[in-house]
Amino acid sequence: MSESVFVGLCRTVGTSQQVATRRDVTDIKEMVRNRVTTSNENTVMMSGSHREGFRMEGSDIDTMYWYNNQPVIWDLSQTQFYNVHRQSLILSVSSESPPGFTLLQLLSPRASNRVILALVKMNGELYISSSKYREITCSLITPNSTVHGPCGSGAIGTLEYDDAQCFVCDFWPPSASSWIDRCHIWPQPQVVRDIVRSGCHFVAIGHKLGNYENDEWRISFSLAEQKLVYSMNHCQFLTYGLLKLFLKEVINNGLGDNEKLLCSYHMKTAVFWTIQQNTIPNWCPQNLLKCFWYCFKLILKWVYEGVCPNFFIPENNMFLSNIHGGAQNRLFITLYGFYEKGLASLLHSPSLGSYIMNVLYNPRLSICTDEHTLVSETEFDKEMFSEMWVRKSIPSSDLYLISMKYLDTIEQLIFSPLTQYQVLTLQVFTASILHSAAFTLQNMYSNTTENKLMYIADRTSCHMLKLTAKFGCISDRLYIAMFYYKTLRYTEALSVIEMTKVNLAQSYVMYNRTVDTERYTEAVGGQSWSTKLRHSVAWNIKLHNRIIYINELMTEQSFSLQNRFPHMVIPPLVVLHMLEFLC
Incomplete structure (x- = not known):
């Protein structure tokens, strides 16, 4: 049955060659554009599922924008790496924020108009308010966008988009240093070095339970996540795709936006943890459903415990703000119902149900998993x-x-x-x-x-x-x-x-x-x-x-x-x- 699902996913999600093409085309366009960009122009990075190589129906376009002349530093010693006369330095102050969040203090006397308009005064210092910045920049890229999380969101025709105006940091967050020490098996050392060298970003949204929700910024690991997804083998990527489909077509089917407690980011996090902890030694087409089931059980465990540890900063419990109490209990009952049905739950997926039924009715059916024969x-x-x-x-x-x-x-x-x-x-x-x-x-x-x-x-x-x-x-x-x-x-x-x-x-x-x-x-x-x-x-x-x-x-x-x-x-x-x- 795993082989049948592998074939179905290759046709729905893409073969390894198709995924590689999508990534390469996006990467080279971005490389050309950003090499020409000057310091007072937006640097652009497509992120999210579209950048990762998915083209499934409903995949939205996530894009991050930032100025390179407004870098964030973690401590004052890092000012030595910048020209303070030409760059507006921003200091991350995270001592009073929940894990994974921070305040951004403006150090330079001069800054862009949008930063100046978003400033608030706290304890005699000037900080950039995430809520103000989000309101100011919401429709800068695409007109008539509405605020959604840290982004300006909307739709052009049938294509939905999320544009995030953010800040960049060239240094790896000290609060994520433990992640480097965890990387014994996956990802490979060269990928780890590349990720750490690339730093991180800050997106305009605070923690709902933090003391400064309207002013805090979330540390974003979008670039690191993109590099991790690129380093997956194709079976790992398809497992991630299967979880996304299962979430959309089965778990969240029929629910309103306010009722959807789990999102694709939770699915991605589960795959990351499963790969790194070496729970499954052999990620291959024959083990695809086994890989999916291990990841699903990990999500079920997280919902039962009410704890979903961020992959880079485990102290950041991503369930803390919305999956607790009655909502947590209802979600667990729903997921446990799928757990009791076992892999038959996948029959509810319109994208893959027919492939599974085909195998159930034809148990001796021979299925070719050679990707080159799946797409002409x-x-x-x-x-x-x-x-x-x-x-x-x-x-x-x-x-x-x-x-x-x-x-x-x-x-x-x-x-x-x-x-x-x-x-x-x-x-x-x-x-x-x-x-x-x-x-x-x-x-x-x-x-x-x-x-x-x-x-x-x-x-x-x-x-x-x-x-x-x-x-x-x-x-x-x-x-x-x-x-x-x-x-x-x-x-x-x-x-x-x-x-x-x-x-x-x-x-x-x-x-x-x-x-x-x-x-x-x-x-x-x-x-x-x-x-x-x-x-x-x-x-x-x-x-x-x-x-x-x-x-x-x-x-x-x-x-x-x-x-x-x-x-x-x-x-x-x-x-x-x-x-x-x-x-």
Whole structure:
């Protein structure tokens, strides 16, 4: 039965190759973006289940933002590592806070406006109030967000998001030093060193039972957790995924938001403790349900005792504020009911019940657990190219020089040790940056009276767009058609449009995860992903709303910008026929 659940989870959660692709694409985009970021700009880190590699229905997007020129230190001796004239230092004062929480005292006379507005005075010193900071920053990234925990939350279409404005610390918390000593078996020493070197963050929420709930900050180990999840083998990751599914589809099924006492963070914590304590010596597909059951029993034990120890600071009981008294008793009764049913409880999961039933009715059924046979080449390509399109936008539209900085960063990264997915992602990014830079440059010099400057700008823009057409996807060629139309070269524009029309009409072209699998396999099966991208992939046209592409779209872009959308997305055939008509 474990093998059947393994197959079901690989199809629901992803194979190891799919998960690796998702992580690699996200990692390289973040790396490029943050290398270009200056000290007075937000550093960005995607966290949570999406970053870990899950793409299950309902997975929200968790993102953390912070400024590197506002670091937190644990003691005053650490000021020696910073330029106090250029950075606003913040001191963590945790002596009066529950484990895992702290107050943040502003040490520097100067700070950002948002910090100054969030200051409160206690015992003659200035502290940053978490509740005030949360209210001030709630809608900074996405308009009309509402406060949810430490985040500004909302939904764009069907996609839910949580944006957390936080502070960063380059040093590992002294209160988590015992975690380092516990790491005898897992994670590996190099992972431990990497985690400790990466420090931690502080998110704007206090402990409900603390003395300073409105002003305290929670120590966040999101980056450490991400590195731990990355270090799991695939069976461990699938066990984590199975617990998340069981929580969502069985334990919390039918409950209102206020009634859900357990969350996926508790599931993750249980997996961490189970791996580290070496409860299960062999994490493999054949033992998957055994691994799940050990983790479930650990959660049951925690609920019975009313204690869920934080993985990094065990003194921080994560059940303290909401799982106690009558609520704890009701939750235990519910979980114990599932415990008595045993693994048959998984039959209640819509995602996996059919796989288990199949085995129960066909006990002699032979199941192949080779991941490479579970997802076809075409299905894998669909997800990979879709993942790259979602992540391909980099904020390079404000200035031509910023675009050049991105290109310079990508050039440096090419010589770094990269995975094959990351190399392809850089190719996609480069095409996106080039067409943004080309139109930005053209707009800069469109009204100049200097013919030589206009000629150089035009020639450079054309060269960039031709490069985009060479190694971008099929629909990227429409950017050069737009450029030709904008610069009154209608014959050249129509020539590009005709060629693109022929390419888009091919039955093997993949668009929005839709493709004729048989034709696709015949045309590009077994070829490099770079070749597939150039000859058989089409994406929606994504236009930066701060760049003028053609005058006819300015009204739509302006309206989109007023609604605080950075991009406008148009299907390629709509752009193609519009340009054809205009020409």
